[in-house]
Amino acid sequence: xxxxxxxxxxxxxxxxxxxxxxxxxxxxxxxxxxxxxxxxxxxxxxxxxxxxxxxxxxxxxxxxxxxxxxxxxxxxxxxxxxxxxxxxxxxxxxxxxxxxxxxxxxxxxxxxxxxxxxxxxxxxxxxxxxxxxxxxxxxxxxxxxxxxxxxxxxxxxxxxxxxxxxxxxxxxxxxxxxxxxxxxxxxxxxxxxxxxxxxxxxxxxxxxxxxxxxxxxxxxxxxxxxxxxxxxxxxxxxxxxxxxxxxxxxxxxxxxxxxxxxx
Amino acid sequence: xxxxxxxxxxxxxxxxxxxxxxxxxxxxxxxxxxxxxxxxxxxxxxxxxxxxxxxxxxxxxxxxxxxxxxxxxxxxxxxxxxxxxxx
Numbered sequence: 594x595x596x597x598x599x600x601x602x603x604x605x606x607x608x609x610x611x612x613x614x615x616x617x618x619x620x621x622x623x624x625x626x627x628x629x630x631x632x633x634x635x636x637x638x639x640x641x642x643x644x645x646x647x648x649x650x651x652x653x654x655x656x657x658x659x660x661x662x663x664x665x666x667x668x669x670x671x672x673x674x675x676x677x678x679x680x681x682x683x684x685x686x687x688x689x690x691x692x693x694x695x696x697x698x699x700x701x702x703x704x705x706x707x708x709x710x711x712x713x714x715x716x717x718x719x720x721x722x723x724x725x726x727x728x729x730x731x732x733x734x735x736x737x738x739x740x741x742x743x744x745x746x747x748x749x750x751x752x753x754x755x756x757x758x759x760x761x762x763x764x765x766x767x768x769x770x771x772x773x774x775x776x777x778x779x780x781x782x783x784x785x786x787x788x789x790x791x792x793x794x795x796x797x798x799x800x801x802x803x804x805x806x807x808x809x810x811x812x813x814x815x816x817x818x819x820x821x822x823x824x825x826x827x828x829x830x831x832x833x834x835x836x837x838x839x840x841x842x843x844x845x846x847x848x849x850x851x852x853x854x855x856x
Numbered sequence: 857x858x859x860x861x862x863x864x865x866x867x868x869x870x871x872x873x874x875x876x877x878x879x880x881x882x883x884x885x886x887x888x889x890x891x892x893x894x895x896x897x898x899x900x901x902x903x904x905x906x907x908x909x910x911x912x913x914x915x916x917x918x919x920x921x922x923x924x925x926x927x928x929x930x931x932x933x934x935x936x937x938x939x940x941x942x943x
Contacts, residue, residue: 653918660915723915724908725878726885795875797916854873855918 597796597853604846608839611635615835625830632834633682639841640678644671646848653855659719664851666712670705671844677701694822695763703767706774709808713781720788732787740783741776748776751820768819775812782808796854803847810840859887859895861940862902862933869929870909873917882909906930 613619614631647668654661680698684690692698721729755768782805789801814836821829863883870879886908887893892901906926913922 653920654914655919658914658918660918719915724886724912725874726881791881792875792878795871795873795878797873798875854916855921 597850600846600849600853604842607635608842611838612835615831615838620831628831628834629685632838633678633685636834636838636841637675637678637682639838639845640671640675643841643845643848644668644675646845646852647671650848650851650855653852659715663712663715663719666708666715667848670709670712671848673701673705673708674841677705695767699767703770703774706771706778710774710777710781713778713785717781717784717788727788727791732791733784736784736787737780741780744776744779744783748772748816751816755819768822771815772812772819775808775815778808779812796850800847800850800854803843803850807840807842807844807847810836810843814840857897857902857933857937859897861936862897865932865936866906866909866929869925869932870913873913873921873925882912886912902933 611631614623614628620628645668647664651661651664651668654664677698677700680696680701681692684692684696684698717733721727721733727733752769752772756765785801786805789798789805792798792801814833817829817833817836821833866883867876867879870882874882883905884893886905887897890901890904890908892898892905897905906929910922910926913925917925
């Protein structure tokens with residue numbers, strides 16, 4: 594069995610073992626302390642794994658290659674995400690308090706999203722100039738404009754009641770900043786998905802599919818968190834946690850896949 | 857060499873990374889840009905085509921892997937030439 598298949602199976606096994614902690618009926622049986630003790634470190638582990646392999650992938654490109662810059666930016670973004678997650682783990686497991694919102698973790702998560710957006714835009718530029726026959730207008734232009742329109746409508750729809758019901762302050766600002774930065778991250782992600790479709794059947798497509806699925810899951814988690822926390826709807830924390838964990842796992846798998854094909 | 861002989865060898869080398877659709881599209885697009893889209897490809901044209909493809913591949917997998925893919929393609933082409941001369 595090759596390295597890629599072994600890694601696939603390990604990730605599947607990790608998913609099967611971790612999912613019950615977040616899903617009914619086991620989530621209720623195990624309770625929040627178990628979810629916090631397992632979920633926080635698991636998310637941190639997969640983020641660090643993703644950052645490490647994105648950095649390793651960057652080193653495989655020549656020093657002046659723009660692809661190296663893009664993968665390095667991806668690694669930095671994931672490292673910043675890891676710092677945010679580490680802050681949450683310290684709150685929950687070391688200080689034994691519920692992580693506050695807003696908190697120091699947000700000082701890492703927001704810049705992380707900005708760096709990841711820069712990384713994806715950089716990668717799109719690199720691919721567009723690769724000399725491979727991508728249709729710039731259809732693959733980049735129309736997909737970008739279409740996804741901006743659809744996602745913008747969804748985010749506006751979700752955020753309207755959040756703004757209306759909020760008392761303002763930093764919490765509202767962050768609850769707007771997260772979905773908006775996710776929207777900005779999803780647009781280049783969906784363009785990359787279109788690029789991946791043109792590369793279907795090849796190992797590069799697997800990398801991008803995994804990364805895009807990860808970014809979509811994180812965006813879904815952020816939008817759900819913003820909506821339900823400002824609307825005062827509780828009891829969905831475990832599902833939101835699962836979305837983040839699935840997102841980080843998928844991004845880690847993508848980074849590992851890039852290392853496999855370049856190695 | 858006949859394009860019908862050499863093009864499938866190039867596509868087979870690129871397909872595991874770029875997928876069969878992009879592998880074919882890349883070979884055809886670069887052949888067209890280099891004005892070597894006819895039924896025969898000479899040595900210089902073939903070399904230029906593979907150099908262009910290597911540049912595109914580098915963006916996705918880095919220089920080491922793209923070099924090894926190109927070496928594999930050249931060895932398949934050489935193998936076909938040898939088989940052709942032998943027959």
